[in-house]
Amino acid sequence: MKIIKVKNYDEMSDKSAEILASVVKAEPHATLGLATGSTVLGTYDRLVEMYKRGEISFADISSFNLDEYVGLGGDSDQSYVHYMRKHLFCRTDFDLKNTHLPDGAAENAEEECARYSALLAANPRRIQLLGLGSDGHIGFNEPYSPFDGTTHVAELAESTISDNSRLFERLDDVPRKAITMGIAEIMQARSILILVSGAAKAEAVRAMVNGEVNESCPASVLQRHGDVTLIVDEAAAGLL
Numbered sequence: 001m002k003i004i005k006v007k008n009y010d011e012m013s014d015k016s017a018e019i020l021a022s023v024v025k026a027e028p029h030a031t032l033g034l035a036t037g038s039t040v041l042g043t044y045d046r047l048v049e050m051y052k053r054g055e056i057s058f059a060d061i062s063s064f065n066l067d068e069y070v071g072l073g074g075d076s077d078q079s080y081v082h083y084m085r086k087h088l089f090c091r092t093d094f095d096l097k098n099t100h101l102p103d104g105a106a107e108n109a110e111e112e113c114a115r116y117s118a119l120l121a122a123n124p125r126r127i128q129l130l131g132l133g134s135d136g137h138i139g140f141n142e143p144y145s146p147f148d149g150t151t152h153v154a155e156l157a158e159s160t161i162s163d164n165s166r167l168f169e170r171l172d173d174v175p176r177k178a179i180t181m182g183i184a185e186i187m188q189a190r191s192i193l194i195l196v197s198g199a200a201k202a203e204a205v206r207a208m209v210n211g212e213v214n215e216s217c218p219a220s221v222l223q224r225h226g227d228v229t230l231i232v233d234e235a236a237a238g239l240l
């Protein structure tokens with residue numbers, strides 16, 4: 001794992017946007033694996049700025065997101081499809097028909113998982129962007145998710161529900177389930193870029209980088225991937 005230590009969130013975002021932009025410039029038809037959450041917001045802001053300056057275009061880029069809450073569709077402000085349109089897709093020249101997320105509002109979530117998994121199999125990702133959960137999750141693969149898992153309905157851990165409740169009015173409003181790309185599918189990306197900021201994630205970073213590779217820390221599986229870049233700020237790197 002290549003580790004890039006930076007001072008703070010802003011430097012992390014500068015560096016990650018630079019890496020993603022270099023992929024988009026070199027391979028304008030690339031397929032990207034994308035994430036939501038607070039960590040990647042600064043990266044998306046910088047990509048939007050580069051687009052506005054005419055430095056990059058997403059017109060021929062395809063994307064596949066990691067996850068979506070079960071029960072939430074595009075009409076919900078809390079859905080990840082809404083988040084992606086608001087923070088990246090609709091601020092740039094992404095063609096919405098080339099952007100993909102699991103459909104949280106699908107009538108049959110199991111069928112939706114199978115549909116999304118087949119799409120992923122047919123569309124290898126050039127680079128997968130990841131954040132890290134304070135419990136070591138990647139996507140919504142919580143501790144003890146199998147390393148060979150594909151897209152599935154995941155029950156969110158209590159710590160994840162509480163971490164994500166800041167984006168909802170009440171704790172009870174946070175969905176308990178999500179459709180998530182499985183660990184095996186995350187690992188299929190040619191390269192992986194994982195961003196971590198803040199002291200609350202320091203223990204998860206330690207377990208991911210220096211811990212044993214096992215399902216108690218889902219992100220530890222990244223030690224087995226040949227092309228992973230971790231960008232970590234000083235606070236999150238505190239236990240390395």
Ligand code: F6R
Pocket residue numbers: 034035036037038039040066067130131132133134137138139140
């Ligand atoms: C988001 C995702 C999650 C987040 C993780 C960190 O699509 O799959 O794994 O990356 O929960 O979230 P933040 O960045 O909000 O701390």
